[in-house]
Amino acid sequence: MFPNTTEQARDRKREDEVSNRRRNSLLPIRSHIPRTILLHVKLLYCTRTVHEMEKTLAELRFLHRYQLQHLGPSARILALGLSSRKNLCINPSVVSAAENRDSVDAACRKLTASWVRSLAVENLNIPTCSFFEDYEKAASNAVLPPGVYTLQDLRAFGKEKGWCPYFLARHMVQFSNVVVYSYQYLLDPKVAGIILKEMQRESVVVFDEAHNIDNVCIEALSVSVRSQTLEGATRNLNKMSHEIERAIVLKGMYGLGWYETKGKLLKVQAKRLIPQCIRAPWGGFKATDAGRLRAEYNRLVEGLAQRGNLPNTWLSNPALPDDILKEAVPGNIRRAEHFLSVLRRLVQYLKGRLQTENVEKEGPVTFVASINAQVGIDQKVLRFCYDRLHSLMMTLEITDTDEFLHIQTICDFATLVGTYTRGISIIIEPFDERMPNIPDPLSCHDASLAIKPVFERFQTVVITSGTLSPIDLYPRLLNFNPVVSRSFTMSLTRDCxxxxxxxxxxxxxxxxxxxxxxxxxxxxxxxxxxxxxxxxxxxxxxxxxxxxxxxxxxxxxxxxxxxxxxxxxxxxxxxxxxxxxxxxxxxxxxxxxxxxxxxxxxxxxxxxxxxxxxxxxxxxxxxxxxxxxxxxxxxxxxxxxxxxxxxxxxxxxxxxxxxxxxxxxxxxxxxxxxxxxxxxxxxxxxxxxxxxxxxxxxxxxxxxxxxWPNHMIRVAVVVRKPYCHKNTWRRWAMAVLGRSNGVAPRHWECDPHWGSSWVDGSGWSKLFKFRFRRMIPPDDLQANPKGNGVVPQ
Known part of the structure; x- marks a missing residue:
């Protein structure tokens, strides 16, 4: 064992001895050094990009095969990667028409929303997702067999079974031994609110390549509001108000039936005169029963956080879980028209604040007091803006959520401003020579706000990277006291x-x-x-x-x-x-x-x-x-x-x-x-x-x-088959590597896994590939187009 491997083993043993209590660790490890964390119950491995997620799962698959070979079936585990719909969707109609992640999410909701599926039962012309329907029909039988699944594996498995891989992965997270996903699933409150409740406290959380984890935490609680955002929010409010005003009043209609109004089919069930409206999947609105309105009113009275305002397919509140109000929604925003009026006043206020000639910086307390004094919106109403908007969107049964991103951004801004009194600030710049559009950002300065729920919820959190230097600064930035804080030295076989x-x-x-x-x-x-x-x-x-x-x-x-x-x-x-x-x-x-x-x-x-x-x-x-x-x-x-x-x-x-x-x-x-x-x-x-x-x-x-050429020759991995005499190999090596000094490789090593290898030639600094055609299938051959490769016959 290398010295650094022995040192890591001792530290892991010490960490295991104290793992029964809450432990947070900092481990700067070079990226090419293996990281092995003891699996207590579940390993939540967080990466920055999808590419790193796939690479991590590929390495885990190689390790899992080795365990199965030596330990047998008892070493079976279930490991999978979890990503957005954009990376997992296999529905051709959604993937081909979508441009970005938001459009993919909206297209998926148009096919999988509960009200869309209920209408499709009686009207076969309404499109749905066959993969999601088959997944729902499979019910408890929709499971993944043990193994390691990359995103590509999940898509292939979904196509084979006819199941939606996104919802299948979401369902299997609670049964998996290892889950690999991005930082946002734990640090972004809007995403973490959906995933965290399925995780046990004993789970081990690993943040890999976490040298910039403080920036990720800050971005999770920051909002940028531009003039284009405010204009788009105004259009969203006009559209929602227009559709509410078009509510259909049905008089004297009883029973269930289909009616044609303005060229659109409307499914109506009315037993008394009620003005109602919900959004139909084809873009119009239809009347609905009084039960839906009464249910929404009860949610608003009893509290959205207690009753649950949105299904798991929607993003959660942008505030941290402990900061969400668990009480009744204020009475002045319970009715839809009153709530839209509040948002109009807020948007107009922000437009006026952007029309300034000086740079302005305010704290959240001063900013909220200014809003209350000028437009009459208090702090409690601001805190409920995000939940109230999504409750309204669910009541209207809006599926094309990508068209309402601007008003959602404004409600994010309002909720965060009304929730936090420290660690954030509002900065208004009238000009910026680097950007054509002037932002009105809500900037978070305290990275510990976003990561604090992770430390409180999970027993063991490990932060590791190759660039955690100086290591003593990270506990101060994230405001925690690590139990283990070590920097491992690297032992390399050569000066590479x-x-x-x-x-x-x-x-x-x-x-x-x-x-x-x-x-x-x-x-x-x-x-x-x-x-x-x-x-x-x-x-x-x-x-x-x-x-x-x-x-x-x-x-x-x-x-x-x-x-x-x-x-x-x-x-x-x-x-x-x-x-x-x-x-x-x-x-x-x-x-x-x-x-x-x-x-x-x-x-x-x-x-x-x-x-x-x-x-x-x-x-x-x-x-x-x-x-x-x-x-x-x-x-x-x-x-x-x-x-x-x-x-x-x-x-x-x-x-x-x-x-x-x-x-x-x-x-x-x-x-x-x-x-x-x-x-x-x-x-x-x-x-x-x-x-x-x-x-x-x-x-x-x-x-x-x-x-380096001499080093490469000494450690060159060349497959020398038993029936091939070593002098034959030396002649081939002399012909290619020894042209400048007549020196052949002085050391040979056999590689048990690969049938070919790269050898760097001394004096020529070229890479050549040695291989046997009789031992390796021709399909694996990737000859150099320049003709520099040597293939023994």
Missing amino acids: ICPMVLTRGSDQLPVSTKYDMRTDEGVERNYGRLLLEMVSIVPDGIEIMQHKLVFIETEDVVETTLALDNYRKACDCGRGAVFFSVARGKVAEGIDFDRHYGRLVIMFGVPFQYTLSRILIARLEYLRETFQIKEGDFLTFDALRQAAQCVGRVIRSKADYGMMIFADKRYSRHDKRSKLPGWILSHLHDAHLNLSTDMAMHIAREVFYGR
Whole structure:
């Protein structure tokens, strides 16, 4: 065992001894080191992206197969991933017509809502979801057999059985041993309110790659209101008011029947004169019985939180569970027309507040007092806005919820403002040179608000990442006392990473992205020359090319995904490529550039936040006053953890290797460099500090052409079959790897799992694939299009 493995085992044993009490842990572990947490009852594994979720489940499947092989059927578990409808829906009519997550949710509700299904029983022309209907018919028989299911596996299983994989996964969460999903399922109150009630207190919660968990907590309780949001909310209110006014008054009609009004079929059941309205699935409204209105009125009187205002398919209250009022709804918003009048006054008030020429910052208490004084809306009414809106939408049986997102955002804003008196602020900016639209944000500054229910509900919570540095700052940001707080050292079989700090160009001019230096022509020229020189010598894993394709990350997700796919194709075919990404962006946070997809990462500058941002200034002020965290310490900590996350994209396993260049003179300062993770500092030698471009080029040539090729030869994993003489292998290796110095690989290792392997050639820095056609099916062969591969006959 490696020393770090033994150390982790001792810490896990100590953590298990105290696991009967509530325990929260911080564990900075490099991303390619296995993380094994003892399963008490249920493991809730939280990741940041869907890609990481799939990768986690794939690794768990490999481990599960090993357990079944050695322990037998007793080692069977049920593990699955849970994601949104967009990633699990298999209904062609929903997937093909949907553009985003909200539209997928709305299209699903149009087919699966209870009132839609009840009407479809008597009117076969009303469309429904066959997958959901078959899932409902299966009832208790709709279960998943033991195993590990990725999102793709769930979709395939759903198509095979004819069941909806989204609702099946939701149902099987309570029976699963391991559940993998995103942070929002625990930290976002609107989503956590649906999922948390199905989890036992003894469950073990793991937040993986949690270096920015404080930002996720803040985003969960923050709302951005723009002028477009207010205009859209006005349209939503007009539409709802118009449909309510069109309520059909049926006189003297008894019994049940179908009637045609304004070209629409209406199903009516009336035993006395009642003005009523609900929304039909085809877009119109119809009359309904008095029982529905009486039931809604009872919910409002007794309290929505006590009786339950919405089914589990709807999002919950944006406030935390303990902060939701469990009492009757105020009388002035019980009637629909009165409630819409309150929302109109609130929207008009927000429109007036946006028409300002100065930056305004208010606390929630002052803001609520201003609303009450000008438009007559008190704090209690604001707290009930979100629940009252969704109760009205359910009574009207609205299914196209994506059209009412604007008014839902306003109600989120009102509920949070009326609920919390500390930790948030309202910032109104009349102008912002970075954005064309001026937001009116409700900004949360206290990350402990969102994660506090997780600590209180679950017995064991583990926060782990490769960039939890400095580790003592996270308990202060999240306001908890960890029982175990350890940083593990990394033991590698070879020197596979080479970090460097570049402070000046070849002309000895300092390089930095500081505000007073970023526009200097000398800095731009040295940065460009550094990139061009490195491109000319760094291999992409296949071969060396003098010119490489360039791909750039943009704000468009589709465009960025296409650029990333083409980047990988360029590396696979031997052309090579350069990918420009943005720190704190989607690529830098969740995309792995393992193997030949990433051999060098250059960090241009220090990724500080925009220090003139009013939101950041307000948060720094709150951290200083509440947690005694200095502004400079937090800004440096935040920038260095992002830089470490960016450079860590190229090292994803112990078999990988890559170079990292921190191109900014500020990295040479001890206060900046010391906040980098230990796995980087342990390889950052004094000889690699304060370098110029030509010195970095010399080190890069030495590493890529000297040190790493020799290392790769010594640890090269080559399958040598028993019937093949070793001299035959040596001749093949000499023909390919020994062209420059006539030296063949000096060490051979057999791989029991793979029939082929990559070998890096000394002096040529090329990757070649050795394999036997007689032992491996031809379908598995992926020959290099350039013809660099050697296939023994």
